[in-house]
Every structure is written in C-alpha cells, then in structure tokens.
Amino acid sequence: MVTIEKGERGGDGRVLNASRRESGTGSLPPGIRPAQRVSLFLVSHHIQTPYSIPVYDLMHRPGEMREKSLDVAEPEGFGNAVIGVRQGTNVHVDARLESLHDGILASVEVKTVAEGECVRCLIDVKVPVKVEFQELFAYSFDEAFDYMVHDDHVDLEPVVRDAVVLSLPFQPVCQEDCLGLCPECGVRLLDNPGHEHEAPVDPRWAALSTLAEQPGLEGLNDESEEKR
Numbered sequence: 001m002v003t004i005e006k007g008e009r010g011g012d013g014r015v016l017n018a019s020r021r022e023s024g025t026g027s028l029p030p031g032i033r034p035a036q037r038v039s040l041f042l043v044s045h046h047i048q049t050p051y052s053i054p055v056y057d058l059m060h061r062p063g064e065m066r067e068k069s070l071d072v073a074e075p076e077g078f079g080n081a082v083i084g085v086r087q088g089t090n091v092h093v094d095a096r097l098e099s100l101h102d103g104i105l106a107s108v109e110v111k112t113v114a115e116g117e118c119v120r121c122l123i124d125v126k127v128p129v130k131v132e133f134q135e136l137f138a139y140s141f142d143e144a145f146d147y148m149v150h151d152d153h154v155d156l157e158p159v160v161r162d163a164v165v166l167s168l169p170f171q172p173v174c175q176e177d178c179l180g181l182c183p184e185c186g187v188r189l190l191d192n193p194g195h196e197h198e199a200p201v202d203p204r205w206a207a208l209s210t211l212a213e214q215p216g217l218e219g220l221n222d223e224s225e226e227k228r
C-alpha cells in the first residue's frame, strides 16, 4: 500500500479514476495495463475520506501551524482478528498541522473505542483506545516519506488506522483476572463463583485440587469469593 501511494501522482490519479468510472463494470479500458489496475483502485479510494484535512493555507509556508479536530463515524471498521473499531464508531482525531520545508507534519492524537471478545470467557469487551503519532506528508515524491499531500489535502485515514491497530491488544480480556469458562460445562466462572462439579475430569483442575488443601476445588472458589 505504501509503495503504491508513493507512485501516485495527482494528475495521473484523476485521469485513471475517470477511466474507471467510464468502464463501469470494472473491466479495464483499452490502453490501461494490468500493472496500473492496483493504483487505479487505491487512487479512487484515496480521493476523499472523512479523515482528509485541507492544508492549502499551510502549504509552502514554513512555520505556519494550525490545529484541527475531527469526529469521524468510521465508515468501514478495521482491526485485527480478535478486536477492532467497528463501522460507525466515533473516531476522535486531534491534529496539529505544521508547514515544513518538505511537506506538512501532522502530530495526531486519536481517541476511539475498540470492540471484541474476551479471549478467555468470550463476552463482548470494549477497550478505550488513545494513541499518538506524527507523520510527514511530503509535497512531492520522496523515498524518505511514506505519504504525500494530495490535492491540497492530507488524508489521515491510513495513518490513523495503522496507529490504532498497532495499539490494540493481541489477547483482549474482560478483566485481568478473568477466570475464563468452566472446562467441563462452559459456564463463565466469574459469574458463578461457587461453581463446582462432583468429579472434575479436566487435568488442569485435577492438578489444582492436589495443590489446594481439603476440599480441593471449594477452597479455590472461596478464595475468589473473598476478593469480591
């Protein structure tokens, strides 16, 4: 994705996008080589997103600075396999935009909420997300920078999503001491503090009951009740 963005050029982008609209069904118009197909898609995706901020007033005026906040209803949703920001969730963006010699430096703080399932007990969890980053949007193609100013705008969408995804937990839990599910019957153990079975068959429980004093499982459960 990054490589393709580097290859984008404002003028080409508009031409390619126009061709795509005319083609309608998505088949390539004559004269467009398959190698252009990918950038054609991404350019059209890039043209306007709710995370785009106009920077015309800052461009080529080193030293100028402006702040801008956005509240975006996330249009698609994004995340990893177990947790993510769902479609429609509010993503609050505070951006400070500074004009530098080579481009626009965006210092960004993002606040939103990610939703997923506790990996131990499978109930829904909501995880508040707050993440900060900086990214330079170059005026012209430069290998040193991954992003560019397009049509007098900086589009924060890809950098906001990347930063949020990187901050998400790989193993979200409803609470740090979540006990998970009973391996024998599947009830959520935090909801059933006195939960026990006559003859535990799971080897993990068998091992625990030999460690605990009489009467085994009951001792463990009493302990978790006291914590409440």
Ligand SMILES: [Zn+2]
Pocket (backbone or CB within 6 Å): 118, 119, 120, 121, 122, 123, 173, 174, 175, 178, 179, 180
């Ligand atoms: Zn849990």
Ligand SMILES: [Zn+2]
Pocket (backbone or CB within 6 Å): 182, 183, 184, 185, 186, 187, 195, 196, 197
């Ligand atoms: Zn059980």
